[in-house]
Amino acid sequence: MAQMREAMDKIQESSKQVVGVIKAIKDIASQTNILSLNASIEAARAGEAGKGFAVVAGEIGGLADESADAVNTTRNLINVSLDEIEKGNTIVNDVIASLDNAVERVRIANGMIQETAQVADVQMKSIDQIRDGIRDMSQVVSDNSAMAEETSATSEELAAQSVTLNELVQKFELE
Numbered sequence: 001m002a003q004m005r006e007a008m009d010k011i012q013e014s015s016k017q018v019v020g021v022i023k024a025i026k027d028i029a030s031q032t033n034i035l036s037l038n039a040s041i042e043a044a045r046a047g048e049a050g051k052g053f054a055v056v057a058g059e060i061g062g063l064a065d066e067s068a069d070a071v072n073t074t075r076n077l078i079n080v081s082l083d084e085i086e087k088g089n090t091i092v093n094d095v096i097a098s099l100d101n102a103v104e105r106v107r108i109a110n111g112m113i114q115e116t117a118q119v120a121d122v123q124m125k126s127i128d129q130i131r132d133g134i135r136d137m138s139q140v141v142s143d144n145s146a147m148a149e150e151t152s153a154t155s156e157e158l159a160a161q162s163v164t165l166n167e168l169v170q171k172f173e174l175e
Contacts, residue, residue, distance in 0.1 A: 004092055005089075005092055005093075005096070008085060008088055008089050008092055009089075011085055012082065012085045012086075012089070015078055015081055015082050015085060016082070018078055019075065019078055019079075019082075022071050022074055022075050022078065025067065025071050026068060026071040026072075026075075028067075029064045029065075029067035029068040029071060030064075030068065032060060032061075032063070032064040032067070033061055033064035033065065033068070035060070036057050036058070036060040036061030036064055037057075037061065039053065039054075039056070039057035039060065040054055040057040040058065040061070043057055
């Protein structure tokens, strides 16, 4: 974009320089026209001897008029070009502003994406902690279940031993 802007500025500057050259050409055409008029006046004063010179002076005046017309046409075309260049500069400025706006929006969106990624990372860590907690609780429940089974087995064994002891005690009492 900067290169486009620079190119537009260079075109505008060179067009302004051309306008200066055209002004110089117009000034030369005006001076040539004045010289032609002066030559015509001098040819008229010279009478019959100046008639040939009068024709040349008239041709020079005609060329000066044509040069002035060409200069005016060229100046008008350059003015139109300068107007179009100005419009182009306005469009380039608008495009640059739009692109700057788009870049800013992308920067904001990128920031939001980074924030979302950070939040997602925190959530994943929380989920990992919850999963680890559930695994630990499952292990505790499993351990408690195993202990309960052992306690139950021990209770059954103690109950069986209690029955055996009762039977032995009853045998001793009977005898």
